[in-house]
Amino acid sequence: MxxxxxxxxxxxxxxxxxxxxxxxxxxxxxxxxxxxxxxxxxxxxxxxxxxxxxxxxxxxxxxxxxxxxxxxxxxxxxxxxxxxxxxxxxxxxxxxxxxxSQALLDESALIACMVYVDLNPIRAKVEKTPETSKHTSIKKRVHAIKNNQVQPKNLMPFVGNFKQNMPKGIVYSLEDYCELVQTTGRCILNDKVGNIDNCQSTILDRLGLNSAQWLTLTTEFEKHFYCAAGAELMMNVFKRHTHHQRIRGMGKAKVLLKRA
Structure with missing residues (x-):
């Protein structure tokens, strides 16, 4: 930005x-x-x-x-x-x-934060589409897909669904992630609440998040979480590990990062 x-x-x-x-x-x-x-x-x-x-x-x-x-x-x-x-x-x-900095404690927090960052220019209304948003990972990923190129080496790769002997990377499909970012971006740009294109994204289905939870996470992530983000169980583990008496965002973790 x-x-x-x-x-x-x-x-x-x-x-x-x-x-x-x-x-x-x-x-x-x-x-x-x-x-x-x-x-x-x-x-x-x-x-x-x-x-x-x-x-x-x-x-x-x-x-x-x-x-x-x-x-x-x-x-x-x-x-x-x-x-x-x-x-x-x-x-x-x-x-x-x-x-x-915020610790991302589980898959839901990781994907939500990634989409939140990739859609920063859309929320700020300086760009209309993710693939034209300057200085974003999603632009680089989409550009590589469209030009039949390998994904940029400086970005963590998407390695597909979980299987034995998984390579290091994000355990989702790159195509599913790009589609999720594109659809979420359209919802944000058009102030469209409710279902994401009236269908459940493959990634959201695996994360167990509904559209309302997802849109709140991808528009207000920084507002609700401070030093860590994740499900309530992971937040409690982090709290004990870091010797915090309380962590801001615990209430929102119960609501936004619980399985629908």
Whole structure:
């Protein structure tokens, strides 16, 4: 959007922890100079025993940053701020405040949040169709489908219905998701309440959500959830895990993310 961004992230901590040292450095040093010791290592120079201790500590710090959302947003926002300041011919602070993140605790919350983000330009009435909405994942996905191209590698793939030996990805059909976004977008654009095209989407049927629940989620997601979103059971698990006394949105979780 013109003044803010929405990003749905998959944090793959297990992958980051399994990466060899050379791969951690390859990824991290794409954006940073690194320390003198990491530069020395990459250049192929031998490190002393004392240097190796400090080097290993540095690599582990870089490794943790690879799956740290705060670091990801820092890198993204800094780049955008620099480009914006360059265009405006000014310096200084670009973003008003720190980003806000929400944990998506189950499939319903994940899909609802994805559609909410993909339809942001439609709700703001700056675009009329998802496939023309700039800077959205749905535009990239639809473009790839129409041109018989593979899906963009920087987007989490849809891997179809659940089966044994599932590859990593979103357990739904890409075509079903695109159809759901398109139909929901038409409902939002035309202020159309009630059934989504008078039929139940395949994804909604699997999630057990009715049209009324769905339209509320995809138009008011941020309004109802703060630090986490998911069904009541998952919200309670998250609350215990994070040692919160209460979590905003628990009431809406009971209503909006319960099976119809």
């Amino acid at each position: 013109a003044n803010h961004t929405h990003v749905v992230l998959h944090v793959d901590k297990a992958l980051a922890e399994s990466l060899p040292t050379t791969e951690v450095l390859r990824r991290y040093l794409k954006l940073h100079k690194g320390s003198l010791l990491t530069q020395k290592y990459v250049a192929g120079d031998r490190l002393t025993a004392g240097e190796l201790v400090t080097f290993d500590e540095t690599v582990e710090q870089y490794r943790k940053r690879l799956y740290d959302i705060s670091w990801f947003m820092r890198e993204t926002n800094e780049y955008i701020a620099r480009e914006a300041n360059k265009e405006d011919g000014c310096t200084g602070r670009f973003w008003e405040g720190r980003f806000k």
